Amino acid sequence: MALSRARLLYIGAVLVSGIAIGFLVRQNPEWQQMAVPPAAWPFAVSLVIDLIIGQMAAQGRTEPLTMSDRFIAVIGAGVIVTLMTAVGN
Numbered sequence: 001m002a003l004s005r006a007r008l009l010y011i012g013a014v015l016v017s018g019i020a021i022g023f024l025v026r027q028n029p030e031w032q033q034m035a036v037p038p039a040a041w042p043f044a045v046s047l048v049i050d051l052i053i054g055q056m057a058a059q060g061r062t063e064p065l066t067m068s069d070r071f072i073a074v075i076g077a078g079v080i081v082t083l084m085t086a087v088g089n
Contacts, residue, residue: 004062006053006057006062006065007066010046010049010050010069010073011072011073013045014042014045014049014073017077018077021042021077022083022085024038025081025084025085026084029085038085039085042081043074045077046070046074050070053065
């Protein structure tokens with residue numbers, strides 16, 4: 001199954017957000033002590049992008065996201081954040 005442009009952009013954007021969050025947390029290690037751990041922050045990014053793509057899919061402008069798209073993006077970004085913060089310590 002080929003991925004649509006919106007699905008690829010979603011996965012790429014969430015993975016890049018994982019890298020950005022990892023860099024930010026390495027610069028500010030005290031953020032690791034927040035109520036919501038940085039590895040979970042990609043969920044928020046995913047939610048915002050998912051809502052946008054969901055609206056576009058409802059209008060027939062793109063395909064809806066699948067659960068595997070979400071899984072790959074969010075788990076991948078969480079692993080990236082975890083690895084970046086673990087290496088930084």
